[in-house]
Amino acid sequence: xxxxxxxxxxxxxRKLASVEATAVQIPGMAGDFTAMPNHAPFLTTLRPGVVRVxxxxxxxxxxxxxxxxxxxxxxxxxxxxQAVPRAEANAAMVSDLLAAAERDLADAxxxxxxxxxxxxxxxxxxxxxxxx
Amino acid sequence: xxxxxxxxxxxxxxxxxxxxTKAMQMVAAAKLRRAQESAEAARPYAERMEGVLxxxxxxxSGAANAPRLLGGTGGDKVHLLxxxxxERGLCGGFNSSIVRLARAHANRLLAEGKTVKILTVGKKGRxxxxxxxxxxxIGHVDLSEVKKLAYLDAARIAQDVLxxxxxxxxxxxxxxxxxxxxxxxQIPTARQLIPAIFEASEGASGAQYEYEPDExxxxxxxxxxxxxxxxxxxxxxxxxxxxxxxxxxxxxATRNAGDMIDRLTIQxxxxxxxxxxxxxxxxxxxxxxx
Numbered sequence: 001x002x003x004x005x006x007x008x009x010x011x012x013x014r015k016l017a018s019v020e021a022t023a024v025q026i027p028g029m030a031g032d033f034t035a036m037p038n039h040a041p042f043l044t045t046l047r048p049g050v051v052r053v054x055x056x057x058x059x060x061x062x063x064x065x066x067x068x069x070x071x072x073x074x075x076x077x078x079x080x081x082q083a084v085p086r087a088e089a090n091a092a093m094v095s096d097l098l099a100a101a102e103r104d105l106a107d108a109x110x111x112x113x114x115x116x117x118x119x120x121x122x123x124x125x126x127x128x129x130x131x132x
Numbered sequence: 133x134x135x136x137x138x139x140x141x142x143x144x145x146x147x148x149x150x151x152x153t154k155a156m157q158m159v160a161a162a163k164l165r166r167a168q169e170s171a172e173a174a175r176p177y178a179e180r181m182e183g184v185l186x187x188x189x190x191x192x193s194g195a196a197n198a199p200r201l202l203g204g205t206g207g208d209k210v211h212l213l214x215x216x217x218x219e220r221g222l223c224g225g226f227n228s229s230i231v232r233l234a235r236a237h238a239n240r241l242l243a244e245g246k247t248v249k250i251l252t253v254g255k256k257g258r259x260x261x262x263x264x265x266x267x268x269x270i271g272h273v274d275l276s277e278v279k280k281l282a283y284l285d286a287a288r289i290a291q292d293v294l295x296x297x298x299x300x301x302x303x304x305x306x307x308x309x310x311x312x313x314x315x316x317x318q319i320p321t322a323r324q325l326i327p328a329i330f331e332a333s334e335g336a337s338g339a340q341y342e343y344e345p346d347e348x349x350x351x352x353x354x355x356x357x358x359x360x361x362x363x364x365x366x367x368x369x370x371x372x373x374x375x376x377x378x379x380x381x382x383x384x385a386t387r388n389a390g391d392m393i394d395r396l397t398i399q400x401x402x403x404x405x406x407x408x409x410x411x412x413x414x415x416x417x418x419x420x421x422x
């Protein structure tokens with residue numbers, strides 16, 4: 001049994017990571033989950049949050065703003081809307097996101113309010129999580 | 133016969149033109165490399181996106197409740213043409229070839245009695261289309277302020293297009309751009325964005341995916357993103373093509389200027405020699421007459 005899976009993190013503009021990982025923690029739309037080798041095939045959208053990649057004893061973190069993840073028994077790929085290494089994530093980026101989320105919420109028709117409100121809460125949670 | 137002075141001025145002017153074209157060629161070469169890199173970097177995302185969407189789409193297409201972006205509006209009366217060109221000229225036939233393709237397409241649709249609307253991206257295409265397609269232009273996206281094309285720029289265009297689609301402004305959307313083949317060859321390409329067409333993935337991975345939230349919701353979220361990705365890819369290809377076209381156009385111009393300088397220099401030397409010879413003859417015949 002393989003004990004690693006191939007983890008790819010790509011954003012529209014570049015490929016951020018392509019490594020062998022033992023576990024990847026991903027902020028899915030319906031809650032965080034951790035993909036490990038031999039995970040069942042799985043496709044989910046993402047909420048803004050932190051992706052934590054464990055390769056052996058090494059842990060790398062990335063901040064993603066949304067997108068989706070495709071998990072198969074041997075690989076986990078994240079196609080992020082926007083993604084940066086945790087160290088590069090800063091307050092300006094998050095407050096931009098926050099402003100955009102607030103604006104969207106204000107403009108949205110009623111039936112979309114629920115989803116956008118959730119997004120706003122996710123961004124706020126992300127902000128406290130990265131301590132910006 | 134131009135005088136010696138005229139020739140000299142001519143040569144100097146061609147020489148400075150050659151310097152300019154040479155510099156532009158080198159700038160284009162540097163920009164081309166960067167443009168190619170970003171096109172390359174964007175490829176994995178686009179490929180994945182297409183793969184996943186293809187998988188998802190094959191599951192729901194044909195179903196009566198397929199999303200409108202996939203199934204279309206049911207009609208094909210109104211066509212939106214997104215014509216992506218460069219912001220600047222001096223790049224050979226780059227802009228014209230895109231415009232020519234788009235124009236042929238538009239004329240064909242008009243002949244079939246369809247309605248055509250055109251959205252231009254990039255100043256040059258707008259200028260060329262304004263001449264005979266002015267009535268069909270419905271909008272313009274200005275990218276002249278954009279130094280390095282970002283996904284957000286493409287996303288903004290996609291948002292505009294999707295908004296028009298959702299308000300029923302058109303049924304079918306096609307984007308026109310130049311696909312980058314090599315420095316000397318760029319292929320004008322038309323690609324249908326809406327309704328979305330995805331090549332069926334090879335042998336359908338077999339694995340049955342679990343979806344969260346559900347299949348429909350994911351598809352509804354991904355399709356607009358797929359459109360944005362396709363526009364982004366098209367614009368990146370276009371960017372690389374533009375620099376490639378400019379580079380070869382400027383290379384040609386530089387070589388041309390070199391040839392011209394050679395020819396003018398020969399002409400200059402000949403007429404200088406002729407002038408000296410005739411002066412000598414005058415002196416000699418003057419001396420003989422004594």
